[in-house]
Amino acid sequence: MTLTPLDELFLYSGITVLVALLLGRRLPAGWMVTILYGIQLLALMKMAPLGYGGEPISSALTFEVMGQSLSWRFDALSWYFALITLGSALLSSWYACGEWEQRFRQSGGNLWLFHLAMTLNVFSMLILLASGDLLSLFIGWELVSWAGFLLMAMAGGVATKAAMRYITYAMAGAMAIFGGIALVYVSAGSLQYEAILTAASQMSTAHLWMLVILFGAGFGIKMGLMPFHLWQAPAYAETPGPGSAFLGAISSRMGLFAILLVLVKLFGIVNIDSLKIPFTLIDARDLLAWIAVFTIIFPTFTAMKQNDARQLLAWHGIGQGGYMLLGLVVADAMGAAGGLLHVFNHATYQAALFMAVTAVIHRTGTADLNKLGGLVVRMPLTFMVLLVGIIGLAGLPPMNGFVSKWLVYRSLLNEGMPLLFVAAVIGTLGTILSVYKLIHNIFLGQLRVEHDNVKEAPWSMMIPMLILTAIIFITGLLPGIPLAWVASVQQAVGLPVPDYTLGGVESASGSLDMIWVIGVLFAGFGIGALIFYFAGGRSKRVHQLDNYAGGHFLTADVRYQYSDNFYAGLMHLIGGWYRGSFLWLEQSVKSLVEFLSLGMQGLYRRANAEFYLLSTALFVIAWVVI
Amino acid sequence: MAPMELIIELILMPLVAFVVGMMMVLMMRRIAAKLQRRIGPPFFQPLYDIVKLHSKRTQVSHGLIHDIGIVMAMGGYIAAETLLPVPGMTGIAEKGGIITLLYLMMIPSLGLALGVGQCANPNGSIGIARALTAMLAYDIPLVIVIFGVAYAAGTTNLVDIIAVQQAGGFETWGAVQMPVLAIAGLIAMHASLGKQPFEIYIAPAEIATGPMVEMSGKYLGGLFVMQCFQLYTTSVLYVSLFLGGGTTWFDFLLKSFLVLAIPVSIAYLFPRYRTEDLLRLMWKWPVMLGLIGVAFVL
């Protein structure tokens, strides 16, 4: 059988898994795996025309099982997501090997299992992305959730607990999807996309409602949408460094890929739009929009309260997921483009941020925001990476985060949804506040005495971070490049396509040209620097203890830094609003199961079993006779 | 828009902004003085202050990020000016709409936040924490107002919004079409100026002027320049959103000074709000007014 490019990709990915499995014990395993990721990326590049509107490439490998046929193929949508997956995988594993690897092995971490889990994750994600029909989609989905479980659980202790919680959620999601697939199979006769497409149009609304709920809930759990988001933050935060960078960047976006594939491509936004929730004026699309908006607001403000840098970033991962879904659900040209572009942008700066935080942990040993401070003088490059990352995360002009958020806002503005627009802006402001807390507590303020001889992150960790920063800035300056891929994805999925230029988006009702905006911004910085450096006299650098303290003589042993309970005023007001934010939902389900199992076990303790036998026999006969 | 002409505009607009901004600072201090039955500073006082600050011989810097913070503060506003159309010059307003302008106005406060962070002074950090909370407070009504106006005009491009308002002369002014939104916008603008009732983050008594505690010489001069730009940008934004921008330079300046006079005169009559009260106030009245206004517009 001829090896199509897709098969090559699978082949290389399989080889990477084998290499990690067999040669994982020896030291250069990290580098070998990284190189293999590079080869996989090259294989993906061979399918580049897909990103620019090419024809889908199908794989030669097909199965015929129990009357179901399984096939795999790559189209623009899967190519786009595969690009992000392989990109973040390559950079995360490059970040892993080198000094971090030795430190991880010394501190008792199981390096072989780590690389194996990463390669399994990538391999299962590629299978999921290439799924040709609903059954192979489900198979890929299960593999991804189990590989994710392996990566999360390997760190032991707290990580295993978080992974256990994750797997219960994931299994619930998988079963919901499994139920949905069964229903679709019954109504559409077969699980091929084409058959479903035709069947979707004439489905009864009740049937369609059932499917939307099942698939929405199933994929929503993986994406960490509002009611099911509790597992994501601890799970991603506890995974060892590069693992959290990889998971944070792409793992929960698989849920978005599946929603895009199933809800948008197969069922089509138009019939989802027609689903009216009885006696309320909102329909399914608004429901999804409101879930997305709540997913933006609550996790962002929970992130603000976190005292651990990784937890803060993980909570933001959930929040940003809300933007992507919001963009997609608005489903006009700009909104969908914004949502999809946000997937790419978020992957870049989330990975950069997690790597920067891991570098800080690598050097200082802690990620607790109250035990750090003033590291900008000792780790300037990591500071620069974190700065670029948080500008991207907050969505401010020079970086790429701004472009995708601008598109989402534009679409909300065009569609005239004020409450959604305002809620999204509240999310952005919340992000700005909490990211400033992140960078202030780690890098600004007084340097602690024990961090005086901290060194900059090693070069093996620094290079991937710098590459990511470059990507963030370039895609911010020239959003046209990713927008081209996004446009081809929109075509593949059947959404309207915006007319994009290299600098941004042209449209009658207000356009964006990032090259001009950034050009003017840097011109402004230039003039500001001119005034500052030439108009003013010379300035002298002073020691951090030479500071105004109301006439008090500052000494090194007294800590002169404000980092604990950072937004006291704000927390004072809204601290009580979202104590557990849906924690009660999870607790209630768990206690219900506990209670029921108690009852059931009581049943089996009954001594007089015979009484049961007779009573059931009589009951059954009576029921039959009458 | 020949490139040469564009370059001139890109240089001229910030300069105009700076001069008008200084005049606005003077007006503010004069109004404050008159309210306290004082004579108030001479005409060129803001200029004297800025020149004196820039002519200081010894200045204290706490590191590269401290300097970059000030540069970003000034540079951010200079860039924001070019997005604000003034009579006769539109700069690059079409290239990015109101949303871009709103974000560009956030960059200076974030640049300043970074600079103050490096000063390693808790007074500064507390000030910045309060400033960002205040930003969270006043930005929500501001965004509601901008949504209302942009939706009414059907575009985010400032030039078109002004054109729409100027089309019908007085009747089609934003304030006339959407009075409720105008009031909400006024309160939000007042808070964004960070003047008296809402200046919790410069509270001299508690946190020694917050962010500006470690700013000597040219750093403080940079912040004074930023203050001029801030006054100019906020008032001109309000004018172009609600009062139909300026057809001629005279009525444009008249409108912006009048618009600025209102919050500034209110400013010196009220004691300072605590952070929670500021949040509660800004999330209660302007947001409600804004939503009602937007409801009308929809």
Added chain:
Amino acid sequence: MSDLIVLPLVLPLFGAFLLPIVMRTSISIGAWIGPAILAYGCWILGDQWMSGTALPFSLAIGGFAPPMGINLYIDSLALLFAFAVQLLGLLFWPFKIDQETARRQALMLLLVAASTGLALSGDLFNLYVFYELVAVATFGLIAASGSSAAYASTIRYLILSGIGSVLTLLGIALIYSQTGTLNLAHLAQLAPEQLNNKLGLTAFLTILIGVGVKAELFPVNTWAPEVYATAASRVSAFLAGLVSKLALLIILRLLVLIFHQPEAVQVMLVLGILGVITGELAAWRAKDVRRMLAFSSIGQLGMIFIALAIPEQGGLLAVLALTFHHLLIKSGLFMLADGWGGAIEKLRGAAKRSPLAAAIFVLFSLSLIGMPPLPGFWAKFTLITQLAAQTSPLYLIGLTVFLLATVIEAAYLFRLAALLYGPAAEDTPIDTIPKPAGLSLATASLFGIGLLAAALFITPVGDLLSHVAGQAANADLYINTVFAGTGGSQ
């Protein structure tokens, strides 16, 4: 050649009674008789399967014509079950030599003989006799483990299955009073006229509950956790793995051939759903490995009952898939439980002690939950699609319960897996953590290999199962072969 089929049934019976005598003379010879017989039985059945003669054929015992005499009906399903009985008997053979060996091995042979009889016999009364024999043999085997708890659970099991047998007898008597015959094929011919009324239904239900005792049907399976927890793990593996399936085979035959009323199916569905709910939830709280496995097998069998409730050929495929999958998994897990018997807490950090056993456990639980490449997923998939195809809401409830059950199953199985791979408890040194014994580990890994093989060659296995299900489903093929063999029906 076809007459040799009787031997796997007769030889173990003969061996069972011969063994005590031989044992008294010389232990060494006695020890080898049992396995030899079983091996020979496997060989015959395997040869029969390979020779591929026209499979469904009827064998009249002692030359009497079917309606009068007893006949054995061998189709691919029965052959498969019989072969499984012989093979598992061999695998779970109690090799331990002590003074109880003779009795235990004899009982084992008796159990194997009776089970083979159950699988093959074509006559209702004959089925009842073998069912009784199986019951008796199980009492003996459970009691053989000698602990007082075993005795207590055996007594409770004795009472329950005693009542169950009475009910079955009642049902058979009803059928006999209605139709005057006990031969399955003949009954299949007469059923549409005579048994299609209320009385026929009551007969079926009584038999259902009677046999249900052994098949761990909902209300009557309270004996299962005690028995499996206390009996020797080899015995409980054999019981849980195979014998409960044979009881199911009886119900399957009755459903396919004789009873077609919808109420019967609904009752089974309701009881199945209740079985799943109680089984899984009780397993969530179980603190002891064997008890957890017992509850989980109750839950699985509940699922199989749900599958049985699906009328035509599709349902049967799901039943068979689930049955054989559960057979493989449960026997393997019980084999692991041989070493890891006690409280779950004691297993903390067991993976370090025996990584192979932990890996097998994870493989089995993954397949039980339905991880795609493994056969468990395909079994669930067939069941799910069949259930979804039904129209009545009861089936949808069954579907949701089934899905929720899987989630709970995943939770408690992987809670145990996390415990295994977690850090050992502080004070216990590594080598004091329990470890599965050599032999049982070998058998468990054998099952593991079987599972992986099934996963790799899933398509051929799928076709085989659908062929078997197709053959078992059409009743008239059954009738013609039985009567064709002995010249026309009365």
Added chain:
Amino acid sequence: MNSINKIPVIEEKRTNPLARVFDEFVRFCRSRSLFILHYCTGCGAIELPPAMTSRFDMERLGIQPMVSPRQADILLITGYVSIKTLKRVILTYEQMGSPKYVIGICSCTVNGGMYWQSYATAKKLDEYMPVDLYIAGCMPRPEAVLAGLQKLMDRIHSGEANSWEDYFRNYDYYLGNQQKLFGENWQTPTDIITEAKHYDLIGEGTLGKHTQILEQHQKPLEALDMRLGHDLKEPTE
């Protein structure tokens, strides 16, 4: 204790006319915009609020009260200066950006005033820091304060008020007096000597025997410069 003769250092005029006009303008601006440090050491401070508020209105002279020493130009020493407070006054003085001016209000700063006998107050302020202007009076009225300020503005305008350079040029003299009062290991967080080197304000009186005493026990005060630190050897923990 010979008080050294302070040579009035008048700013030398720059040659080309444009620069001179620019300097003139800068000096004018410096004189017209003064920020007073809101630091009330003694009883004389009560005179300042009336000077700022409506009756006497300092702002018309371009004078504003500022909170932090970094932002201020004028340090008002109002009233007696106890030795304890003198430490904080010197710290604040050194934290101010120059050109900075010190005005001693009330006679206590001139020669100890009514506390002239007290063991706890400093008598002669300009031993410890260069003082531009004294306003005598046991709490001079606001008019006197304003008159003093106007005099200071004229001196700034004419360029005479550069006594702040004197602190750098004769730092050893001032440090000696301070060490005499506060003991040998007296040190302020601001490193005046490196500052003098940085702005090349080193005079012949900057370094002397008192500064040597300071060097011996001075805690390191050089700024934390940004460095990657890859060259540092691994700290031996």
Added chain:
Amino acid sequence: MSQELTHWLDDLLEEIEGIKVRRKSSRRVRADVPADALPALLELLQGRAGYIHLSAISCVDWIEDDEFELVYHVWSYESHSLVSAHIRIAREPGVYLSVYDLYQPAGFFERDIHEMYGIHFEGSPNMEKFILTEWDGPPPMRKEFDSEAYVNEHLNWQEYNPPWLQELIAEGGGVIIPPEEQRFSRKKD
């Protein structure tokens, strides 16, 4: 306060032997007590007479008869009256026992007196420097300490003799008491 209470107080005070009680006014009582009887008096007042508030301990330096006089001012909230207990201790060892266990505020008063007069109170919680953190000279409040001489020796004066002052002095105005007739240091003898 009614009269009978005052009688009650007098009988109470009589219990301390060697006590001299003088009633300054209806609510002021002065009690002179020998040094070792003070704790007993204070206990009595605090325990049975409700004088629970020690407002101050003051000290007088009688340099001529070489003694320190310590005055303990004790108040009662019920009878709104003050008892000031005067004791005399020798100046030389300058040591006395602390009443911290009876009245906690005494810790500060004793610390202050220790700093100013150099009296050491055993049992007082804290005897370090209190207000004069920069002062390492002798306790300044003692009479033998000549503040002005210290000032002359350590600090120097501002020769403030501007031209306008000289004209004033020339016309006979200016300083009323010329420095020569100043009481102490400027005397030329």
